[in-house]
């Protein structure tokens with residue numbers, strides 16, 4: 015493809031995306047395809063001769079759009095939001111065009127240094143404590159990877175530096191609340207600890223936040239049994255209900271027993287852009303690592319997780335491997351950052367560009383307005399639910415997520431309600447279990463969601479119930 019051909023098709027592709035965004039409100043939020051429907055529309059083998067992409071846009075309209083869940087739809091309230099935005103897409107396009115391989119400073123100085131500065135900008139935006147400022151951040155593909163990296167660094171530390179050479183020798187434990195994300199268990203498995211190393215700590219029944227006394231008891235019991243407490247993962251905004259674990263008390267326990275504290279704020283961390291939500295950072299100065307996902311609520315397309323470590327040497331000591339073919343003067347000078355030592359893969363792409371585009375385009379004020387809009391819409395929805403006796407709100411909802419259910423009805427009735435509203439294609443919600451009961455979740459976060467979408471969704475729920 016020549017630059018001229020690229021120009022022509024590129025304009026058409028941008029036009030296609032712009033048109034897609036324009037018509038999103040008219041599309042059903044989730045396609046109604048059955049398993050195999052999409053694959054059946056595609057030829058079984060690649061074309062022998064290049065076909066110049068003729069008809070590709072028609073194929074996208076006919077095959078991909080009907081077979082896609084529209085995450086950017088204003089009535090997509092499922093899971094957590096996975097925002098993207100114009101500036102994010104453009105930053106990604108430029109990054110793809112540059113095609114930089116930024117595994118080390120020497121292979122992409124701008125890729126490395128823009129990333130370092132963007133992570134400092136983000137730390138500033140969120141008001142993170144000093145210990146995470148000044149080159150302590152890195153982009154990971156996901157919060158799951160951030161937790162995995164924290165697990166490895168914690169194991170290295172808990173083993174007195176032996177893990178890197180000897181692997182896992184002896185017994186180590188990882189602690190998180192019963193509401194902690196599934197990626198914590200997966201990280202323990204991949205790290206070679208297995209599920210049996212993960213302690214599920216009890217939560218307070220009303221806030222659903224970790225009980226520090228229960229954490230202390232579990233750590234003490236492990237130590238008495240000869241198990242080394244390696245890592246505590248506290249959550250700011252649990253996936254199920256956005257519960258906030260009490261960091262000051264958890265951090266104090268981690269300090270006392272010398273346990274690595276990783277804080278997972280994958281979704282809710284973005285809220286700290288607004289001063290009125292900075293309380294979520296209380297106690298973060300006791301953490302060893304912290305992560306949140308700009309790809310959830312911060313207008314930045316997947317994949318982009320921001321991870322900070324108080325002492326990056328904890329990562330490089332655990333993870334750096336230097337083969338001869340990567341040796342270079344810049345690395346040896348000790349004056350540059352090589353992000354390959356801060357992650358599992360060697361290679362990395364120029365993901366900081368989309369953050370740069372997003373932060374420049376929206377500015378701090380634009381980002382705050384986006385977060386505040388989402389929170390206000392969720393509060394509007396919660397108030398409507400509360401005003402109807404047939405329903406109840408089942409958990410605190412400080413951010414953009416509301417968990418609710420039909421009061422006094424069994425799980426089957428709530429499940430049926432969810433299925434029937436989603437079947438209309440006019441909105442998409444998901445569910446979770448809270449205190450053993452089936453509940454519906456409505457998570458606001460798409461920048462295009464307006465009052466009308468919230469009100470229409472609530473009306474649909476009321477009429478269906």
Ligand SMILES: *Cc1c(COP(=O)(O)O)cnc(C)c1O
Nearest residue numbers: 156157158195252253278280281
């Ligand atoms: C969404 C979520 C994750 C996983 O996020 P990925 O970036 O998709 O790996 C981890 N922890 C919490 C609390 C989450 O809400």
